[in-house]
Amino acid sequence: MTGDRRLLLVEDDPDLAGLLDRVLSDEGYAVTRAGDGHSGLHLALTRAFEVMIVDRGLPAIEGLDLIERLRDRGVGTPILVLSARGSTADRVDGLDAGAEDYLAKPFELTELLARIRALLRRHSDEARELPVPGGYLDLTSRAVRRTGGGVVELSEREASLLALLAGRPGVVFSRAELLDRVFGHAESETVVDTYVHYCRRKLGSAVIRTVRGLGYRLGSP
Template sequence: MTGRGRILVVEDDPRLGPIIRDVLSASWDVELVATRVDALEAALHRLFDVLVVDRRLPDGDGLDVVREVRRFRVTTPALMLTALGEVHDRVSGLDAGANDYLVKPFDFDELNARLRVLTRGADALGRVVEIGGWSFYPEDHTVHSPYSGRVALTDRESELLAILAAEPDRVFTREQLLSAVFERGEQVGTVDTYVHYIRRKTERDLIATVRGRGYRLGTPA
C-alpha cells in the first residue's frame, strides 16, 4: 500500500490517455482503461478515490459509466472529460451523477486542482462519522459507544471501518476491502477476521454482512 490516492482514468485517445496517466502519477496511483466495459469492471470491483471519465468512448457514452456505478450506490466522485462544452452537455453530465465537468483541451494544473477539490470531502471523514448511536473518529482511531464510552481501534480496524463509513449504502466485496486495507499476500479471510475484531469491540450490527456479496456499514441502535 502506498498511502496515495487512487484514480481511475477512462480515456480512449491513444495519445492523451497515457499523458493524463503519466502526469497524474506524480501524485496518484492511476489505472487507465479505454472502454466503457473495462471502466465498469474496474469501478465496480476495485476502490478508487475519484473517477476521470471521457464522454466519447468506442463502446458508448462515458455518462453511462457514471449512471451505472451510481445505480450500484458507488459514490466515488466523478469528473467528466469532454470536447462537448455546451451548457446542456454539462447539465446532462451532472444529472447523470458526475460531480464536475472539464472541457478539452484543458490545463493539467486545473485538472489537478479540481481533483483535489473532489477528494477533499473524503478528508473530512476524519472528524466524526455517526453510525447509528455510535460516533466514529477515523483520525483518532476510536469509536465512541452510546453505552460505555471510548473504544480504541487498531490502524487496520480503523481503515476498514472508514472505507465502509465513506459509502454507507455500498456493499464492498471482501476482495475490495482486502486490496484497500491490507498488504499484498494477505488472504481474503483476513477481512473476516478484522470484521470480527471490530464487532467484538463494538457490536455486531456496526458492520452488516450481505450474504453472498460482502460487507456494508451497519445500522446499530
C-alpha cells in the same frame, strides 16, 4: 506527491489516456485505465478508487450514463468529466448526472491536476462520518456513535478497516486487497480475519459480512 491515491481513468482515446496515465502516475496516483464505459462500470463497482476521470464520449456505455449507473448503485467516489462538449448546457448535464466537476477539452494539465486535488480535499472534508450498521463511524475520533445512544471506541486499524468497507458499502473486498489497503506490510492475510473479529466483537456480528470465497463487505443496515 499525492501518495497512492487510486484513480480510475475511463478514456477511449489511447493517446490521451497514455499521456494522462504518465502525468498522473508521476504525480503519485495509482492509475487504472478503462477504454470503454462497460469496462469502467465493472472496475468502479468491483474496486475501490479515491477519484475517477470519465470521458463523456465513450463506447459501450456513454460517460454520463456510466455516472448515473454508478450513483444509482451507491458509488460516491468523486468524478471529474472530460469532454469535447463544453457548453453551459453540457456542463449542467454532467453535473446533473452526478459528476462533481466538468472540464472541457482541450485543457491544461495543470488545471486538471488542480481540479483533482480540489475534489479529493472536498471529498475528504465531507466524508468525516460514514454510516455503518447500527450507527456512524466518526473518522476523526475513530469511534462509532450508535443510533440508539452510546459510543464505541475503535483502534486505528479497526477504524481503518471499517472506514474502507463503509466508504464502498456495495463492494466486496478480498482479503489481499484489505491487507494491502489497511495493514500495509503485515505478513499474513489472517490479520484481516483477526481485525474483522475485533470489529464484530465490539459492534456486533452484522457489522461486517463474509462473502464466501470472495472476502468481506460492509453489513446491511
